[in-house]
Amino acid sequence: MTLPKTIDDIETPAVLIDVDRVEANLARAQAYADEHRLALRPHIKTHKLPAFAKRQVELGAVGITCQKLGESEVMADGGLSDIYMPYNILGKAKLARLAALADRITIKVTADSLPVVEGLSGAFAGRAAPIAVLVECDTGAGRCGVQSPEAALALAQAIDRAPGLVFGGLMTYPPVGGMAAVDAYLGEALRLHEAAGLEVKVVSAGNTPDLYRSHLVTHATEIRPGTYIYNDRSLINRGAATHADCALTVLTTVVSRPTADRAVLDAGSKALTSDLLGCVGYGEILEAPGAVIAGLSEEHGHVDLSAATARPSVGDRVRVLPNHACPVSNLFDIVHLVSGERVVDVLPVAARGKVT
Amino acid sequence: MTLPKTIDDIETPAVLIDVDRVEANLARAQAYADEHRLALRPHIKTHKLPAFAKRQVELGAVGITCQKLGESEVMADGGLSDIYMPYNILGKAKLARLAALADRITIKVTADSLPVVEGLSGAFAGRAAPIAVLVECDTGAGRCGVQSPEAALALAQAIDRAPGLVFGGLMTYPPVGGMAAVDAYLGEALRLHEAAGLEVKVVSAGNTPDLYRSHLVTHATEIRPGTYIYNDRSLINRGAATHADCALTVLTTVVSRPTADRAVLDAGSKALTSDLLGCVGYGEILEAPGAVIAGLSEEHGHVDLSAATARPSVGDRVRVLPNHACPVSNLFDIVHLVSGERVVDVLPVAARGKVT
Structure with a gap:
């Protein structure tokens, strides 16, 4: 596999891991534990x-x-x-x-x-x-x-x-x-x-x-x-993290815009899981505040744009902050490590799917 | 990998596929389509x-x-x-x-x-x-x-x-x-x-x-x-299948019985998914009618036995009929094909996790 150079080169849906945020999250927790x-x-x-x-x-x-x-x-x-x-x-x-x-x-x-x-x-x-x-x-x-x-x-x-x-x-x-x-x-x-x-x-x-x-x-x-x-949307919801602490997002493509208020993403429950953990909707579209991922089928995320401040078009790529990061890692064979827009590595999720 | 001979030889959690039911389900649908x-x-x-x-x-x-x-x-x-x-x-x-x-x-x-x-x-x-x-x-x-x-x-x-x-x-x-x-x-x-x-x-x-x-x-x-x-519990719930039509179950072990009314299974959302699809609880324990899988963490199923007619002990193995069969297939690297208690084959889920 050729390593994609930037996020634009990655096929969707894909997991992106912001390595700078990972490093900051790890350092902060270790400093707290040491203290x-x-x-x-x-x-x-x-x-x-x-x-x-x-x-x-x-x-x-x-x-x-x-x-x-x-x-x-x-x-x-x-x-x-x-x-x-x-x-x-x-x-x-x-x-x-x-x-x-x-x-x-x-x-x-x-x-x-x-x-x-x-x-x-x-x-x-x-x-x-x-x-x-x-x-x-x-x-x-x-x-x-x-x-x-x-x-x-x-x-x-x-x-x-x-x-x-x-x-x-x-x-x-x-x-x-x-x-x-x-x-x-x-x-x-x-x-x-x-x-x-x-x-x-x-x-x-x-x-x-x-x-x-x-x-x-x-x-x-x-x-x-x-x-x-990684943190996730449920932790923001609980007041235990901020958006700037969240290292894992799912890169998706808008594959359909059937109506003025409806968008469909190429990430469904097979990418985001059905976990709600008290959140409204199945994740947050970072580029479209106010949009609600109101439903998931296995391969589609169904988005209500009626209150959204941005309305992405067919073919647009957006990033979803999932409600719960851990089971998302378990759904993907690989994750893309990124720093800004640059892809620094692609890793197999070696302990994925180890059920026994 | 040595092929397990019977269901008793399989490590849990594991997906069991009843091949006789698969064959009946396929034949019935094909006959209907032909008709x-x-x-x-x-x-x-x-x-x-x-x-x-x-x-x-x-x-x-x-x-x-x-x-x-x-x-x-x-x-x-x-x-x-x-x-x-x-x-x-x-x-x-x-x-x-x-x-x-x-x-x-x-x-x-x-x-x-x-x-x-x-x-x-x-x-x-x-x-x-x-x-x-x-x-x-x-x-x-x-x-x-x-x-x-x-x-x-x-x-x-x-x-x-x-x-x-x-x-x-x-x-x-x-x-x-x-x-x-x-x-x-x-x-x-x-x-x-x-x-x-x-x-x-x-x-x-x-x-x-x-x-x-x-x-x-x-x-x-x-x-x-x-x-x-395969059919599943949500289809029984909708009146579209019977228990005898359901070919996929998840074999699990009771790993804890903390209280008289609580059992914990070694199958959580990483084995059963969080899909409810209108069902009460996260699956049906076939050997314990009335038991409710009231909650899931990633690796544990939390069971309320208060209305159960059977109360399995630590170490007992039970079969769970999941709410939604399809995403369960996507969580397991392998499935066990069984006929009665006999294991007839173990197959890799070749198209599992194909997100793009």
Whole structure:
């Protein structure tokens, strides 16, 4: 493939990544983490690119966070050597893959129930080195996790007793805006663990919406934001980013203008996803303020121009800021790194589509 | 990769395709099309698999429908020789790819505006063979397409005059349930074309929700359903399919049971998509009637079991019928073809992620 020279040379739809904004976003988060003595362990789900993961570590991240084994395998292949997986890993095949990874890199995992602990112990008992397992705590997000500090201690003790495992600490995916409750839960859990004589080496928390309030979870030692590298429209909507912080856009072409008030883009749900995350419309057309991407079919974005201050014509190319950056990365085989109008590189999204 | 022998050997999440149901769905649609003397030109967006496209043609389809050039290229590589693209193709790079395809296979395209016609003419004028261009008509779906039968004729005449092009007929994506209005629009357009002495070789319509009412659009000569090969939960919801017609499911594992009423699956929006299409919840867990997949994060499906008649445990594997089959195919690199519990093949989704 010939590298396009400028944005004008790129076929649409395409993902553009503004490398200058990436660099600024990474530097700002690392400086914040350093200032508050928080270890930064970025979640790679947003970019899925070994090159950016390496840059994050180069800037000071202690390692990275991956959700799926397939992502961890790609990142290990790409030279990343310290990975944490905040995921319950179950089943013979996955446990064998985890053990193979543990032979190559430093890897830690998670559990929120005894069956997960038992599976991990079965896979790691008798091996040269044990694997560190953190206990996931549901501090209010209502996803995975043990339901109380007491339950956290009980599971930590089970890990501590289990052959092949060492207790690695506590982990939570904190609910947005819920820092006080998170801190209270974690504080009580730490008190219980101390009383039981069990050292909590890591307390891992953090997300992008509350990234710059992470220090309010005073008990956290580590944060795992992901989206901060690119940011997106939903984060602007939440007040957690500005347009100038947004590094990922989707370059599209207007393919139809059936009526005065309707435009159709060549980017539909297969490029932008159906994620709304509280936003109105499926993305923002940067060149047409007031336009609403009111509907998506798989290959078309249906735009209501009735309140738009600009009305692009058939063949015009516009950039869409998506509601949610992370799943957009998962839909494209390649991304175009740009600086201004110049294309500086085209990268395969190496960890894209790693579902298992 | 070793082929898994049975469903039990497959790592989750994974797409399972019931080949017996596929065969029944294909046969039924072809018999209906034959009975009503409608040419069947299946849309491959649902399966994105050359093997299934070839099977559709083997059973009697006149060719296939692809939305993107990348899909057409993959299908041409896979041996498909007659492709229609109901899409406005714009821009130098795409027009060059289209011309290259036209050298290899029979390919027809679409236009709904003069700029699209001019672009196509610029690319095909002076070539050995012209390309057939159908006029897209907006018969009520409110997507692309000219807005009136008169506008359809005007664009058909522009195509007829344009060097390198021949007028190929009329095309519409009919609004669901809108057969009468579609038929009235097309009837008037046919009358105008006849009066103007312009032959309309093909009138292409059809979709899956109204597949078995396609004959009510009496002026159509061809139908382009896609989803009928797999069907999905949204089609059951619309009364257009039964559970026994649904060939695609997502095999998942319960990875967490944080509370009595909550289960978490290892399939989130990266496996099921955020598409709701009017459904409640993000898919149906076949083994747990009454369970609601109330929310998705990227790698987790959050299930409300409060009304469920079965409560799967951590490690249990369940099958999810997704709301919308087509974008699920686009998220997985491979699909598992199954017959009962037996895995009969694992296929790469060759036309997955072809965004341009």
